[in-house]
Amino acid sequence: MIGAIRSALRTGFALIEQPFDRLFGPALNPVAQLGALGFFFFWIVAVSGIYLFIFFDTGIERAYQSVEYLTHDHWFHAGVMRSFHRYASDLMVVMVAVHLLREFAYDRYRGVRWYSWFTGLPIIWLLYASGITGYWLVWDRLAQYVAIVSSELLDWLPIFGEPIARNFISTGTLTSRFFSLMVFMHVAVPLFLLFIMWVHILRISRPKVNPPRALALMSLAALVAVSIWKPATSQGSVDLAKVPAEVGLDWFFLPLYPLTNIWSNGTVWALLGAFSLMIALMPWLPPLRRAKPAEVDLAHCNGCARCAEDCPYEAIRMVGRTDGMPFPTQAQVSPSLCVSCGICVGACPSSTPFRRTQDLRTGIDLPEFSLKELREKVIGVAGGLKGSGRVLVLACEHGAAAGRIGDTVVLPCVAMAPPSLIDFILSRDLADGVVVAGCAESACYNRLGVRWTEQRFAAERDPYLRARVPRERIATVWASTLAVSRAEGEIAGFAARVASLPPKRLRSPLPVSTASRPPKTFETEKGSA
Amino acid sequence: MRALRLAGQFAVIVALFAGVAVLSDWPTYRQIPGNSGVMMLTFVHGADRKGECRRLTVEEIAKLPANMRRVQDCPRVRRPIYVELDVDNRNIYQASLPPTGIAGDGPSRVYQRFVLPAGKHDVAVRMRDTARSEGFDHERQESVELSPDQIFVIDYRPESASFVFR
Numbered sequence: 001m002i003g004a005i006r007s008a009l010r011t012g013f014a015l016i017e018q019p020f021d022r023l024f025g026p027a028l029n030p031v032a033q034l035g036a037l038g039f040f041f042f043w044i045v046a047v048s049g050i051y052l053f054i055f056f057d058t059g060i061e062r063a064y065q066s067v068e069y070l071t072h073d074h075w076f077h078a079g080v081m082r083s084f085h086r087y088a089s090d091l092m093v094v095m096v097a098v099h100l101l102r103e104f105a106y107d108r109y110r111g112v113r114w115y116s117w118f119t120g121l122p123i124i125w126l127l128y129a130s131g132i133t134g135y136w137l138v139w140d141r142l143a144q145y146v147a148i149v150s151s152e153l154l155d156w157l158p159i160f161g162e163p164i165a166r167n168f169i170s171t172g173t174l175t176s177r178f179f180s181l182m183v184f185m186h187v188a189v190p191l192f193l194l195f196i197m198w199v200h201i202l203r204i205s206r207p208k209v210n211p212p213r214a215l216a217l218m219s220l221a222a223l224v225a226v227s228i229w230k231p232a233t234s235q236g237s238v239d240l241a242k243v244p245a246e247v248g249l250d251w252f253f254l255p256l257y258p259l260t261n262i263w264s265n266g267t268v269w270a271l272l273g274a275f276s277l278m279i280a281l282m283p284w285l286p287p288l289r290r291a292k293p294a295e296v297d298l299a300h301c302n303g304c305a306r307c308a309e310d311c312p313y314e315a316i317r318m319v320g321r322t323d324g325m326p327f328p329t330q331a332q333v334s335p336s337l338c339v340s341c342g343i344c345v346g347a348c349p350s351s352t353p354f355r356r357t358q359d360l361r362t363g364i365d366l367p368e369f370s371l372k373e374l375r376e377k378v379i380g381v382a383g384g385l386k387g388s389g390r391v392l393v394l395a396c397e398h399g400a401a402a403g404r405i406g407d408t409v410v411l412p413c414v415a416m417a418p419p420s421l422i423d424f425i426l427s428r429d430l431a432d433g434v435v436v437a438g439c440a441e442s443a444c445y446n447r448l449g450v451r452w453t454e455q456r457f458a459a460e461r462d463p464y465l466r467a468r469v470p471r472e473r474i475a476t477v478w479a480s481t482l483a484v485s486r487a488e489g490e491i492a493g494f495a496a497r498v499a500s501l502p503p504k505r506l507r508s509p510l511p512v513s514t515a516s517r518p519p520k521t522f523e524t525e526k527g528s529a
Numbered sequence: 530m531r532a533l534r535l536a537g538q539f540a541v542i543v544a545l546f547a548g549v550a551v552l553s554d555w556p557t558y559r560q561i562p563g564n565s566g567v568m569m570l571t572f573v574h575g576a577d578r579k580g581e582c583r584r585l586t587v588e589e590i591a592k593l594p595a596n597m598r599r600v601q602d603c604p605r606v607r608r609p610i611y612v613e614l615d616v617d618n619r620n621i622y623q624a625s626l627p628p629t630g631i632a633g634d635g636p637s638r639v640y641q642r643f644v645l646p647a648g649k650h651d652v653a654v655r656m657r658d659t660a661r662s663e664g665f666d667h668e669r670q671e672s673v674e675l676s677p678d679q680i681f682v683i684d685y686r687p688e689s690a691s692f693v694f695r
Contacts, residue, residue, distance in 0.1 A: 245678045
C-alpha cells in the first residue's frame, strides 16, 4: 500500500520535474531546491519580521492601527515588507509540504535517513505555531477568528483552568499584556524553529541551506512583483460583539480551522495526533533493508580523507591512526549512518582495478558488493559485448538504466565506480565506449553521486579521470526511471557514435584485449592508477 | 535565447508565487450562515463542596504536624453544576458540568456556541449548584433580539449570583 502510494507520487514528481529541468536546468530546478528554498524563505520572514516590528504597537487598540499605518501610509517599504512576511511564510509551508512529499516519494526517509525525517515533524508544528501567532497579532477580523478557534482548540486540552476563549467574548477581558505575550510567542517560536531546522540537517553532509544565487534573486524579484500586485492587507477591525462571519482564510496555515465547525475539537486533535504519529513512524513502516555498512581496510588506507569528504551522510570521520602506520589519521565508518551507497569506494585512491595484488582490496569497500566483485562483473559483462561500437553501461540502481540487461552493470550509485574503472575498461579494450547512467541530475538518490561523478570526470575532484582516457568514448546519462526511452535513445546514439570512431589508440602498457583472457591475468599486470 | 529562457524562468516563479498569494486569503470562508448570529453560554463557577466541614477532635488535631494543625476538615471535592438552556421553549443544551482540577476542587466551566437565526428569541437558562436534586438555584428568562452576526453572551457572575445577558 505505502509502496504503491510512493510509486504513484514518484511518477508524479518525475512528470513535474522534467519540464522544470528543461526550463531551469538541473542546477536551478526549484523542485530540487525545496529544502534550501525553505531556509531562504525563513530568512526573508525573519528579516521582514524584524523590519515590521519597528512599526508594530502591541497595545490592544494600537495593534490594528499600527498595522494599517504601515500597510497604507508606508506601503512602498513597510507594506511590501508585510507582503514579504506573509507570502514568504506561505511559501515556506509550500516548500516544507512538497519537500516532505518528495522525500517520501523517492524513499529517502527510511534507514539512516530516519533522523532527518523524524526531526522534520517538529518543524511542521513549529512552523504552524509561528504562522498562527503571527496572524493573531494583526488583530483584524481574521485574527479574531484565529484567536477564537485556536483558543477553543487549546481549551479542549485539559491543561487550562479557565477557558482561554472567554478572553474573546468581550473587549474588557482582553489587555495589552496579552499582545505582549503573543509578540513574545511570535519571536520565541520561530527562534526555536530555526534551532530545530539546524538539528534537522545535522546528519547531512553539505546540506543545501542556500539556493543557487540566480534562483534566490529570481525568487526575491518575484516576491516584489507579487507584493506590489497583491499587497497583504487586513480584514477590518476586530469587533468582539460580532462573529467574524466571513473571513479570507490563509489556506496554507489555516486549512484545518473550518473543520472545527464540522467536527468536535477533540476530533481535530485526534486527526493532528494521528497525522503526527504516522509521520513519526513512517521510517519503520516497513523498515528499510540495510546492506552491510562500508568497511575500512587499514592496510590500504593512507588517511587521505577523500571518502569522508565525499560521503553524503557524514558516515565517515577521520580518527587517529591505530595500526602504527606512518599516517596521522584513518577513516572510521559509523555503521548507523552508512547507507552503503559505495560513494566512498569510488573516492578512495586505492580503489583501482589495475591493482596487482592477488586479492583486489581497497581502503574502504562494501562487504556485500566489493570493488573486486564490481570488476568481475564488468569483465563478465564486457565478455558478452559484440560487434562494433561495444558499449558498456555502468548504471545506478535508482536511475533509468537500472532495468537494462546484457551490457549493463548496476551499482548502488554510479559514484561507486572509481574513475580508474573507466580507464580500465577502455585501456583494456573491454569495451569501445562507457556510459555512466545515473539518476536524474536534480534528484540523485544519494544526493551527491551525480555531482561527484561529473566533477571527477572533469578533473575537478579527486580521484580524477586520467587525461589519457578518450572523452569521446565516455557518456553520462542522467535520467529518472520515467525517462527510460530517453536514456535508451541516448545510449543507442552514443553507441552509434562510438561505432563510427576510428579504432582506439590504446595507451595502456598492456594493450591486449582482456575480454578473451582469464581474469587472473589482471592480477599480474602492472598497475597504472 | 538566454534572456528568453530567463524570462520564462521568472514568469514561472512569478506565476507560482502569485498562486500562493491568491490562496493566502481566497476563497473566503463563511463560518455561520447569512442572517444568523451566535448565542454563547459560557461561565466559570464553582459549586458547593460535596461534603460539610467537620470539626476535628482534640486528639485528631494533636496527631497533625504542628504547622498543619487546623480545627476543621473540609472535603475539597466540589459538586458538579447542572445547567439547562432553552431557546424558544425548546431545550438546546443541558449538561452536568464536573469540577475541574485533579482533586476535583476547581470550578466547573462551560463554553458552548449555538448558531441561531437572527430575530427575536425567548431564552431561558437555569443552573443548580447546590446539593438539591430538584429545581434550580439560579435562573433567568428573557426575550432577546439577535441581530445578524451578533455574539449574544450568557454569562454567570458569582459575585452577584445571577446570569448576565449581553
